[in-house]
Amino acid sequence: MSVLHKKQAQTITDDQQDEEFRTFEIPGLKAKEERKKMRRRTKKVHPPRHLRMRTDQEWINVWPTASTFKWSAVPFPVRQGFVKTQTENEGVIPGKYANAELMKIPNFLHLTPGHIKKHCQAIKKFCTAWPRGLETDESCEKYFPLEVVESDYCVSGPSIRDPRARQVTVKVKLSKLDLDYHARDKMLRLVGNKYNHETDELTLTTDRCPLKKQNHDYAMYLLTALYHESWAREPWEAEKTEADMERYFWDQSKSKSGIISLLTRIKNIDKTSHSEPDARLIPYLPEDVTEETLLLLPELQTYKEAVEDLINEGENHTTVMNYKNSVKKLLNIKTPPS
Amino acid sequence: MSVCNPNRMLLLKQPIRSWCMRRAIQTTSVTNKNLRAGQYKSTIHRTKPLTYEETQQPFKIGATKSWNSWNTSNLHEEGRASETTTEDMFIRKFMGGTWHRLLASEVIIKRRHNMIIIACLVFQAVPPRKMYFLSGYTEELLSTFLNCPVKVELQTVKDKKDIIFKYI
Numbered sequence: 001m002s003v004l005h006k007k008q009a010q011t012i013t014d015d016q017q018d019e020e021f022r023t024f025e026i027p028g029l030k031a032k033e034e035r036k037k038m039r040r041r042t043k044k045v046h047p048p049r050h051l052r053m054r055t056d057q058e059w060i061n062v063w064p065t066a067s068t069f070k071w072s073a074v075p076f077p078v079r080q081g082f083v084k085t086q087t088e089n090e091g092v093i094p095g096k097y098a099n100a101e102l103m104k105i106p107n108f109l110h111l112t113p114g115h116i117k118k119h120c121q122a123i124k125k126f127c128t129a130w131p132r133g134l135e136t137d138e139s140c141e142k143y144f145p146l147e148v149v150e151s152d153y154c155v156s157g158p159s160i161r162d163p164r165a166r167q168v169t170v171k172v173k174l175s176k177l178d179l180d181y182h183a184r185d186k187m188l189r190l191v192g193n194k195y196n197h198e199t200d201e202l203t204l205t206t207d208r209c210p211l212k213k214q215n216h217d218y219a220m221y222l223l224t225a226l227y228h229e230s231w232a233r234e235p236w237e238a239e240k241t242e243a244d245m246e247r248y249f250w251d252q253s254k255s256k257s258g259i260i261s262l263l264t265r266i267k268n269i270d271k272t273s274h275s276e277p278d279a280r281l282i283p284y285l286p287e288d289v290t291e292e293t294l295l296l297l298p299e300l301q302t303y304k305e306a307v308e309d310l311i312n313e314g315e316n317h318t319t320v321m322n323y324k325n326s327v328k329k330l331l332n333i334k335t336p337p338s
Numbered sequence: 339m340s341v342c343n344p345n346r347m348l349l350l351k352q353p354i355r356s357w358c359m360r361r362a363i364q365t366t367s368v369t370n371k372n373l374r375a376g377q378y379k380s381t382i383h384r385t386k387p388l389t390y391e392e393t394q395q396p397f398k399i400g401a402t403k404s405w406n407s408w409n410t411s412n413l414h415e416e417g418r419a420s421e422t423t424t425e426d427m428f429i430r431k432f433m434g435g436t437w438h439r440l441l442a443s444e445v446i447i448k449r450r451h452n453m454i455i456i457a458c459l460v461f462q463a464v465p466p467r468k469m470y471f472l473s474g475y476t477e478e479l480l481s482t483f484l485n486c487p488v489k490v491e492l493q494t495v496k497d498k499k500d501i502i503f504k505y506i
Contacts, residue, residue, distance in 0.1 A: 045462060045496065066450070068457040068491040081390055081503075082402035088504045094390055098500045100443040101390065103457045103493065104404045156409040156449030157418050158486040 048072035060118060063109045071096040074109070078102065145176035148219075150212060167207040168215040170223060173200050179230060185246050187230040248311040250304045259303070259330075264289050282332045302326045371397065380506040390503040391444050409449040422449070425484060429456060436476055440464065442495045454484065457491045459501065469494075 153162035
């Protein structure tokens, strides 16, 4: 290294000796050579894709899935925006190039008839024919009386789980269950407001377990337990009084004993004071008046039905008129000729 | 105050009493619309360039321009409104920093199921190689931060003049 330096030093001193003097350069006197501008080489951007598209191309290959609007791939002209005056975009609605509004809105370029046809063909192999014999809603209800309602939820969030998806609703018509009068009555008492009288539907909704499957199982368990509990007859059920009755029964009511004692008294009066049949207060009464014979009378049967209807159905024009007519017939009350 | 000004009253052609009565009775409710927020001040020579997004005032969202965030969290009985908004703010900050001086539009964030789609316009100021790196970087990092797949759907703009809608 040191040898090299020495050599260089020698050559410099030789040059200086040759020229004798160094020339003095006055700064600014001589025009400097212009520095070449460094220009960044920009790569040529390809022309938009829609210029190279054939008119008979397959659109599904261009736009296979849902995607933001791409102006370069859409071959038709489209504009979006609002222009108020000539100062805004020279009075022209912005076109598709560099239009952020078009990128915001959802587009359906991935759901053209061609796409749908292809989707259908792809999922066709998973489809089965509709079962025979289940063409109508009535037949579906007949063979599948139990209706289970579950929901899945799609939300925009990082989790695909949704707490609302665990809810399971089970619906069944009570007429489809095998229940006698006592079991049906007990079932209605057990379920309370979960039974709809108008549609005869029992609705059980479960959401206490964290998973849908667990809630479904729990609903099935509830239905089974309800059914068997309804059929069970507990010893304390025999202690049911008139106040506990779900509806009015004339046979167990005070009305029955009252009307029988009344009819018996009338018969006694007829026996003692009115010997001829025409003068009797109630001519149709039999000679031996007992509870059994009285209950067989058609007049008393109509009265019984009228009273039951009046109390169970409520007072309306029909029931009140039926009650009036039955009482008139039973007690042989004749309207005086006006 | 102006109604009580006697000079102004003299200027009025119509009888003062009827004018005052018409002025005093207000039958409609007051519009408390803030017309100054989110608006750009105009310059003397109208030299300030604005994009379409900037020209439309905030109260025109839904009429002449649409939302920048598309998700279901503000619908009835849907949750996660605050989380979504916070995440969107984070994404916007992240995009502004990662694509520094490159963004040509607002960042549009669309959520479909658990996927986040980020769409925006960018200038062609960097070579494509760098642009691919940046979009991959954005997708990868945001996916890690937000625990869900993130897609960046870009469109490039050649010149700044292409996005200018109006000079104010």
